[in-house]
Amino acid sequence: MGLRIHFVVDPHGWCCMGLIVFVWLYNIVIIPKIVLFPHYEEGHIPGILIIIFYGISIFCLVALVRASLTDPGRLPENPKIPHAERELWELCNKCNLMRPKRSHHCSRCGHCVRRMDHHCPWISLLFAMSWLS
Numbered sequence: 515m516g517l518r519i520h521f522v523v524d525p526h527g528w529c530c531m532g533l534i535v536f537v538w539l540y541n542i543v544i545i546p547k548i549v550l551f552p553h554y555e556e557g558h559i560p561g562i563l564i565i566i567f568y569g570i571s572i573f574c575l576v577a578l579v580r581a582s583l584t585d586p587g588r589l590p591e592n593p594k595i596p597h598a599e600r601e602l603w604e605l606c607n608k609c610n611l612m613r614p615k616r617s618h619h620c621s622r623c624g625h626c627v628r629r630m631d632h633h634c635p636w637i638s639l640l641f642a643m644s645w646l647s
Contacts, residue, residue: 534578542571589613589626 550567553559593612595603603612606626608619613626620627 538571538575542568589617589628 546564546567550559550564554561554564589611591611593603595612602615604615605611606613606619608621609624609626611626613619614628617626617628619625
């Protein structure tokens with residue numbers, strides 16, 4: 515089995531992503547022109563602060579992309595459960611598959627997943643992970 519990345523058609527998610535990109539671009543372009551560069555030219559702040567500012571901004575974008583590409587932890591259909599761990603598993607009443615007790619059945623995608631935030635509009639906007647058949 516491999517993983518495939520595909521775009522998700524979600525108008526609410528695209529609005530959230532548009533807002534995130536707008537705020538990010540505003541902070542990258544406008545704020546430095548108004549605050550950082552004038553203070554740097556006057557000698558009030560060192561240049562390393564500008565480098566740190568842009569480094570943190572790029573880190574935020576990388577973190578968003580990594581969170582969007584993270585597998586939500588879809589559970590396999592026929593898991594091999596060790597005999598010693600059987601008490602930590604239960605039968606899902608919606609898909610009739612064995613799952614760990616702390617996992618949830620997602621009604622949106624119809625599978626049991628380990629983490630339920632995989633449809634969060636602020637994170638999983640651009641990409642969704644799906645299993646190849």
